[in-house]
Amino acid sequence: MSDVYNWQLGRPMSYPYEAAYPRQQFAFVFNINRCIACQSCTMACKSTWTFSKGQEHMWWANVETKPYGGYPHNWDAKALQLLEEANPGGQTWTKGDGKDPGAPYGKFDGKTVFEAAENLLVPDSSRVVGYLPTDEEWNSPNIWEDNPVGPRGVRNELDKEGVQLPTHKTWFFYLARICNHCSYPACLAACPRKAIYKRPEDGIVLVNQADCRGYRKCVEACPYKKVMYRGNTRVSEKCIACYPRVEGTDPESGGQPMETRCMAACIGQIRMQGLVKLKENGAWAEDRYNPLYYLVHVAKVALPLYPQFGTQPNGYYIPPRWVPRPYLRQMFGPGVDAAIERYSLPDRELLAVLQLFRRSNLIIFRYEIKEGPKVYEGTLNGKAVTLYNDTIIAYNRDSKEIFRTTIEEPVHVRPAQHANSI
Amino acid sequence: MPYQEADETDPMLLVGVELAAGEEAARESANAIAQEYARMGFDEPRLMELFTNPFYGGSHQTFLLLGAEKIRAIVKEQVAFWSRVCCRDRDTDPETGLGLLNVLQDERRKTP
Numbered sequence: 001m002s003d004v005y006n007w008q009l010g011r012p013m014s015y016p017y018e019a020a021y022p023r024q025q026f027a028f029v030f031n032i033n034r035c036i037a038c039q040s041c042t043m044a045c046k047s048t049w050t051f052s053k054g055q056e057h058m059w060w061a062n063v064e065t066k067p068y069g070g071y072p073h074n075w076d077a078k079a080l081q082l083l084e085e086a087n088p089g090g091q092t093w094t095k096g097d098g099k100d101p102g103a104p105y106g107k108f109d110g111k112t113v114f115e116a117a118e119n120l121l122v123p124d125s126s127r128v129v130g131y132l133p134t135d136e137e138w139n140s141p142n143i144w145e146d147n148p149v150g151p152r153g154v155r156n157e158l159d160k161e162g163v164q165l166p167t168h169k170t171w172f173f174y175l176a177r178i179c180n181h182c183s184y185p186a187c188l189a190a191c192p193r194k195a196i197y198k199r200p201e202d203g204i205v206l207v208n209q210a211d212c213r214g215y216r217k218c219v220e221a222c223p224y225k226k227v228m229y230r231g232n233t234r235v236s237e238k239c240i241a242c243y244p245r246v247e248g249t250d251p252e253s254g255g256q257p258m259e260t261r262c263m264a265a266c267i268g269q270i271r272m273q274g275l276v277k278l279k280e281n282g283a284w285a286e287d288r289y290n291p292l293y294y295l296v297h298v299a300k301v302a303l304p305l306y307p308q309f310g311t312q313p314n315g316y317y318i319p320p321r322w323v324p325r326p327y328l329r330q331m332f333g334p335g336v337d338a339a340i341e342r343y344s345l346p347d348r349e350l351l352a353v354l355q356l357f358r359r360s361n362l363i364i365f366r367y368e369i370k371e372g373p374k375v376y377e378g379t380l381n382g383k384a385v386t387l388y389n390d391t392i393i394a395y396n397r398d399s400k401e402i403f404r405t406t407i408e409e410p411v412h413v414r415p416a417q418h419a420n421s422i
Numbered sequence: 423m424p425y426q427e428a429d430e431t432d433p434m435l436l437v438g439v440e441l442a443a444g445e446e447a448a449r450e451s452a453n454a455i456a457q458e459y460a461r462m463g464f465d466e467p468r469l470m471e472l473f474t475n476p477f478y479g480g481s482h483q484t485f486l487l488l489g490a491e492k493i494r495a496i497v498k499e500q501v502a503f504w505s506r507v508c509c510r511d512r513d514t515d516p517e518t519g520l521g522l523l524n525v526l527q528d529e530r531r532k533t534p
Contacts, residue, residue: 033454169483171443171451322450324443344453351507380503381453387506408506 001118004184007283008307008333010096010103014115016127016189021282022203026181026241027314028263028273029295029302031357033321033343035270037063037174044265049240054232057138060239061262063176067327072137075225076306080330082129083308086116091308093334102283104300105307105335112310113186113223128186128221173320176270178262179226179239180305180313181205183282187238190221202275203314204241212236223309246275246363256396257363269358274365289366291353299350301339303332318343344381351407352392360402364394375408445487452484452493456500461507469497
């Protein structure tokens with residue numbers, strides 16, 4: 001074990017390998033407030049990468065209904081339970097003031113999936129605390145969602161008279177997930193054959209299909225359960241971050257780094273993906289006008305998913321604001337309250353950056369805001385707010401303009417003769 | 423759905439536990455719904471119908487919990503701000519020039 005620094009936890013932590021960081025890191029932000037679980041991302045991924053025999057159960061990208069849904073079932077509750085058993089009552093945070101860039105959410109005092117393994121009676125080969133989901137847990141990826149069912153034991157038949165569902169005063173939200181291409185991947189740490197590697201050029205984590213022997217240590221170790229075993233090839237597979245697109249080698253990309261299929265397919269416009277620059281110590285290099293840097297490190301509205309696992313995931317979420325805070329704090333860490341406050345009352349720059357989502361499929365490396373006139377003054381959530389019609393301009397890797405958009409958008413009225421045309 | 427019968431001793435099983443969601447969650451839900459639909463071009467009357475019509479279970483729950491006055495205040499505020507930051511794309515009726523959705527809603531309002 002070596003000591004590596006995990007800025008999401010605000011402290012050094014144990015990891016089986018020496019720290020090694022890519023030049024750039026694949027990262028993304030999902031705005032959960034806007035996800036409608038249309039599963040366009042899920043199907044875009046499925047139809048691109050996992051449509052073959054032996055991959056029927058694989059959903060590298062999925063959207064699950066929280067708190068009950070999960071793919072595999074209860075993956076997060078089980079991972080949290082394992083950590084709680086390893087460190088009863090100790091999985092807590094010391095909240096910071098948010099000013100230290102090395103500890104923006106404070107300090108995590110508990111144990112990560114790597115540290116918990118040191119204290120447990122597990123085989124030496126198990127460097128990470130985890131579990132292997134059962135076959136049954138991998139099926140029904142939309143379990144507990146709005147799927148109609150008929151009588152038990154009767155296939156392909158729905159209840160003829162319909163069913164009135166009870167009304168619950170409850171809450172839920174949709175959690176879209178792909179591999180987080182973690183900075184300290186648990187799958188990589190667990191692989192006894194070193195078949196998993198993190199690419200130095202973009203930090204994408206891949207399974208070398210030639211070296212993998214299907215031991216499934218990675219499936220067991222990944223706390224997000226985003227590595228999947230393929231029965232007919234007897235090796236494991238995972239999200240490859242659509243790397244030909246990210247590289248700009250996909251024919252459609254025109255040589256420019258392009259966002260992944262799941263991002264491009266998002267009709268709810270909740271997703272933005274990019275490449276962020278890293279310092280030698282693995283922290284994000286200051287890149288003030290990179291939209292991901294702004295959302296994660298300046299506005300701090302986008303937070304990592306279960307940072308306490310310790311893998312330093314590179315997927316960030318704008319938390320759903322209607323969900324009770326204790327649940328959100330467990331899922332996204334102590335930065336939740338400040339993030340929701342800022343998102344609910346967006347300032348001038350945040351409002352402009354949120355307009356960048358899904359205007360283009362090319363990766364945005366930099367943005368620029370040209371100030372516009374004041375167009376509204378009033379209240380939002382009971383607080384004073386002013387709206388300016390600013391213009392935001394997005395630039396690609398070569399600093400060429402990709403698009404520009406304004407805060408006030410034009411009204412498009414579709415003529416009747418083309419009502420249903422695309 | 424799962425292939426096996428439900429095991430009621432399984433602590434992970436969904437058994438219809440009601441998760442507490444108080445006034446704060448309802449207010450945030452109402453704000454989020456009003457914001458998203460205002461950004462899609464819904465005006466105040468259309469948005470109010472989302473809350474008053476029991477067919478829309480989630481939003482109607484917040485209406486029942488918070489009351490008409492609070493919901494109307496939320497709707498007014500969100501429409502005033504977010505209707506400017508929106509992507510409006512409606513089908514038009516060839517005769518009236520209005521959005522088809524508006525026409526349908528107007529007709530429904532007339533129906534007793």
